[in-house]
Amino acid sequence: MASLMERATSAPQTPGESPAACAPPRVKVVGVSKTFPTPDGGVARVIENVDLTLAEGEFLSIVGPSGCGKSTMLRLISGLTPVSEGRIVVAGREVTEPPPGVGFMFQRDTLLPWATVSENISIALELNGTPPAARPARIAELLKLLGLERYADYRPSAISGGMRQRAALGRLLAYGPELYLMDEPFGALDAMTKMILGRELLRIWSQDAKSVVFVTHDIEEAVGLSDRVIVMEGPPGRIKSEYRIDLPRPRDFRAVRLLPEFRDLCERIWGDIGRHSEAE
Numbered sequence: 001m002a003s004l005m006e007r008a009t010s011a012p013q014t015p016g017e018s019p020a021a022c023a024p025p026r027v028k029v030v031g032v033s034k035t036f037p038t039p040d041g042g043v044a045r046v047i048e049n050v051d052l053t054l055a056e057g058e059f060l061s062i063v064g065p066s067g068c069g070k071s072t073m074l075r076l077i078s079g080l081t082p083v084s085e086g087r088i089v090v091a092g093r094e095v096t097e098p099p100p101g102v103g104f105m106f107q108r109d110t111l112l113p114w115a116t117v118s119e120n121i122s123i124a125l126e127l128n129g130t131p132p133a134a135r136p137a138r139i140a141e142l143l144k145l146l147g148l149e150r151y152a153d154y155r156p157s158a159i160s161g162g163m164r165q166r167a168a169l170g171r172l173l174a175y176g177p178e179l180y181l182m183d184e185p186f187g188a189l190d191a192m193t194k195m196i197l198g199r200e201l202l203r204i205w206s207q208d209a210k211s212v213v214f215v216t217h218d219i220e221e222a223v224g225l226s227d228r229v230i231v232m233e234g235p236p237g238r239i240k241s242e243y244r245i246d247l248p249r250p251r252d253f254r255a256v257r258l259l260p261e262f263r264d265l266c267e268r269i270w271g272d273i274g275r276h277s278e279a280e
């Protein structure tokens, strides 16, 4: 543990700066703003001039108060919602529609209601071209991992919110995208399951070196998982600050919490969000 502590640092960065700026980025967000029409006929500015780079293989978390535009940022990157100003490039191509190789886990699970848990996962395997003969074993593996074996044949309406979230995570893992966009994926889970799935996500991420943008309200979760944490403020949504998380890898999602550097980072990020809330 001592060597872990020696290696841990916590320098804030300039917004937009990436730790692996030399490699071509997986995502580049340049001067992006987003407006929506309001019910009274006006226009609401929801995202204001955001610049952001996600390096290949980087794990980035976004935190910030409710309504500051975190989910909107993910939807813009996913191509599901068009930008109003600026541009977003994913894997070298400007985003005008959902790009290939991007997996989205929504804040509210979007399982197909008519399909069972197994079938929901199977459809993701079909989408990524897994041969039919290889699907049952992969489904069984994911159901075991997520503790859903007993619920394989249940429809989403007959399982709990936390189970639905796990099934949605199973579908994302089954699809196996290059870029994971995850909107509070562990929000409805109990502390123990969060810990298990956080570990599992880190294990999968470290094996496959996929790029992740992870939105959460849980600062400890963000610090425990990420290479970098961005604090947003708003509305309109802007990047307020950015923290490089130089805690060692491979990282034990639970043990890392004992490091003083971990606590220090969490406190500073909390302070950032708190100051914003007080100013409102």
Ligand SMILES: Nc1ncnc2c1ncn2[C@@H]1O[C@H](COP(=O)(O)OP(=O)(O)OP(=O)(O)O)[C@@H](O)[C@H]1O
Pocket (backbone or CB within 6 Å): 036, 037, 044, 046, 064, 065, 066, 067, 068, 069, 070, 071, 072, 073, 107, 235
């Ligand atoms: N389709 C839309 N039409 C109009 N306004 C929208 C739309 N989507 C988002 N907004 C507005 O954008 C703002 C930011 O919403 P967003 O869902 O991105 O916040 P958030 O940071 O994810 O919040 P939370 O932490 O509560 O999930 C809100 O004021 C919301 O009303």
Ligand SMILES: [Mg+2]
Pocket (backbone or CB within 6 Å): 070, 071, 072, 107, 183
């Ligand atoms: Mg949200």
